[in-house]
Amino acid sequence: MTRLIFLGAPGAGKGTQAQKVAELCHIPHISTGEILRNEVAQGTDLGIQAKSYQEKGELVPDQLILDMVLHRLSEADAQSGWILDGFPRNVAQAKFLDELLEKLQQHCDRVINLEVPDQIIVDRLLKRGRKDDTEEVIRRRLEVYRSQTAPLIDYYNERHLLVSIQGNQSMEEVTASLKKAVDLDCSTP
Ligand code: AP5
Numbered sequence: 001m002t003r004l005i006f007l008g009a010p011g012a013g014k015g016t017q018a019q020k021v022a023e024l025c026h027i028p029h030i031s032t033g034e035i036l037r038n039e040v041a042q043g044t045d046l047g048i049q050a051k052s053y054q055e056k057g058e059l060v061p062d063q064l065i066l067d068m069v070l071h072r073l074s075e076a077d078a079q080s081g082w083i084l085d086g087f088p089r090n091v092a093q094a095k096f097l098d099e100l101l102e103k104l105q106q107h108c109d110r111v112i113n114l115e116v117p118d119q120i121i122v123d124r125l126l127k128r129g130r131k132d133d134t135e136e137v138i139r140r141r142l143e144v145y146r147s148q149t150a151p152l153i154d155y156y157n158e159r160h161l162l163v164s165i166q167g168n169q170s171m172e173e174v175t176a177s178l179k180k181a182v183d184l185d186c187s188t189p
Pocket residue numbers: 008009010011012013014015016017031032033034036053054055057058059060061065085086087088089093124125127128141167168169170171172174
C-alpha cells in the first residue's frame with residue numbers, strides 16, 4: 001500500500017510526478033488544486049467561493065479545503081492508497097490530516113519534497129500558462145509557499161517522513177530518483 005504526500009513550491013513538478021506514481025501504483029492522485037479548478041469550472045458553491053483566492057495565488061480558506069479532503073479520502077478508491085498533491089498546505093491542514101488519518105486507521109508512508117530553484121519555477125510556469133501562471137501571481141504563490149507551506153518541511157522532517165528530491169532534472173530523472181528514494185508498493189492493481 002502506498003500513501004504519499006507531495007510537497008514543493010508551485011511548479012516544482014508535484015502534479016507531473018504524482019500522476020506518474022499514481023499510474024504506476026494504481027492509486028488515486030488527489031490534487032486539491034485540480035479539484036478546486038473543476039469546481040470553479042462547474043460553477044459550484046465551492047467553486048464560486050474558491051475562485052478569487054485561486055486567481056490571486058492565495059490559499060483557499062481551510063474550512064473549504066478540509067471538508068473536501070475528508071470527503072475525498074473517505075471514497076472507496078482511496079482505501080487502498082493515495083497520493084496527496086498540494087495538500088496539506090499549512091500546519092493547520094497537516095494537523096487536521098494527522099487526526100483524519102488516525103480516525104481512518106491509515107498512515108502516510110513518506111512526504112516527498114521536490115526542490116527546484118525559483119527562477120526555473122517561474123520559467124516553467126510562464127511557459128505552461130495556466131490562469132494563475134502570470135508573473136505577478138506566480139510571485140505571490142511563491143511567497144505564500146515560503147510563509148505557509150515551507151514550515152511543513154520541518155514538520156514532516158521531525159516526524160521522520162520527509163524525503164527531499166532534486167526536482168531540477170528531466171521529468172524521467174526525477175521519477176527515477178523518486179523510485180530510488182521511496183519503496184513504492186505497486187504490486188496489486
Ligand atoms: P495547485 O494546483 O496545487 O498549484 P501549485 O502548488 O501552485 O502548483 P502547480 O500545480 O502550479 O505546480 P506543480 O508542482 O503541480 O507542477 P507541475 O507538475 O504542474 O494550487 C493552485 C491554487 O489552488 C493555490 O494557489 C490555492 O489557491 C489553491 N489551493 C490548492 N490546494 C490548496 C490547499 N490545500 N489549501 C488552500 N488552497 C489550495 O509542473 C509545472 C510545469 O512544469 C508543467 O508545465 C510541467 O510540464 C513542467 N515540468 C514539471 N516537471 C518538469 C521537469 N522535471 N522539467 C521540466 N519541466 C517540468
